[in-house]
Amino acid sequence: MTGEIDYDRWYPEVPAVMDTKQLAELLSTNEQIVRAWVREGIIPAHRRPGGRKLSFLRHEIFDWLISNRYEPE
Numbered sequence: 001m002t003g004e005i006d007y008d009r010w011y012p013e014v015p016a017v018m019d020t021k022q023l024a025e026l027l028s029t030n031e032q033i034v035r036a037w038v039r040e041g042i043i044p045a046h047r048r049p050g051g052r053k054l055s056f057l058r059h060e061i062f063d064w065l066i067s068n069r070y071e072p073e
Helices: 020-026 031-039 058-068
Strands: 054-057
Touching (some): 020 031, 020 054, 031 054
């Protein structure tokens, strides 16, 4: 586990899998912005079975935040 962050240990309050609303709250933004980022390929996302709802994996989002130095306003 060299170089990997133990997100369960350091961020237990953040769900391992989030929906659009949860991610928007985490990033202090709104769901429309999150969906726009997904459409533009800016943020990592997964489509749930059926293809409409989005899922976001905590480790992917945190890695994205670190690599992009995103800071909520």
